[in-house]
Amino acid sequence: MPNISQRALDVPLSPIRKLAGSADRAKAKGRHVFHLNIGQPDIATPEAAMARMRQVDIKVLEYSPTEGWASTRAAFAAAMRKFGVNISKEEVMVTTGASEGNQLLFFSCFDKGDEVIIPEPFYANYNGFAQIADVVVRPVTSTIETGFAMPQIQDFERVINNRTRAIFLNNPSNPTGAFYPRELIEQLALLVKQYDLYLIVDEVYRDFCYDGQEFFSVLRLEGLEDNVIVIDSVSKKFSACGARIGTIITRNQDVMEAVSNYGKLRLSPPGFGQLLSEFLCELDDSYMDNVREEYHRRRDLVYERLTHMPGVVSYKPGGAFYCFAKFPVENADHFCQWMLEEFEYNGATVMLAPGEAFYATPGLGIDEVRIAYVLNTTALNQAMDCIEQALAVYPYKKVRDMAAIG
16 A cells, blocks of 8 residues: 655644544543634624625636635725724735645745744644744743743844744734733834844734733834735634635735745635625624623633632733643643543533644643633533543642642
């Protein structure tokens, strides 16, 4: 039998999906599984947009241009204006989700052996994209004790060398929910300009900033028009993950031409997804205001529950709908699998994402998990009950003196 490629063997498993088999077996045993492992919101996709989709009369669902329909690109450009960003539709390329956007950038902006700097923990799929593109990830570490605040600028500069090509950020962060304010972004921009790097920022969660914090898009930075690239998506903000529509936004026309050339290999992004995205981008602010308030409540609930669990360290995230937690266990990966395979409480258990795969530095995150607070508050409370009970009876606990930080 022919062998699969070494490249396929080397691709790291996603921590978000790696325990799916264990979850399926738990469900087959009749257990309810609370999915806090993945950013799949339970909030309904906006009915106003879905109603318009049901009225669409399309005779032929044809290919769009490689860059996406002009009307879809214009809709994304218009949506950025509320954040003080003026761009044209020619500076927007529609992609098959934000994930494809990231993958296109890895192939278009970097050569084999090039290096990119990313604060860790980071979006786990960066590891996979880098592996496929033969790009090296240089992490700068943030810690749970600081709420995963951005590392010091000198920490970034310390790992810059002649192979460094870019700094990646998620703001607000997936997986930590950390929020990076304007002053820190502007400090990092000085470093980017000094070394002439790309600054590639996933701004998918920009609508979910809490506690009065004001989001600042890197597209507003002056003098870095050729350095800045933004990734966007409708998946999380509009609870439309299955639409598979994201965007690459940049004023650098060489980058836009390069990603377009790669995009031609897949012909076009999804047609129905583009149409739905246009309808979503046209919604008024009331929808997002209500959704933001709901996630704010969910964040507060999860934080309060975690702070009262013995031995657990957590923090109050400033954005997105994720947080990390450090558990008093020897190995969080094993704990997560054990919860699905051997534990239940009131007929239910919880699927979490083990934290180690969100790091590039070996050994970090081994006792941490990512929690996606994407379920309603009743379900979240029940999931927190399961986690608390599981930690109480888990046989491989680590003894330490810990208290949740504020």
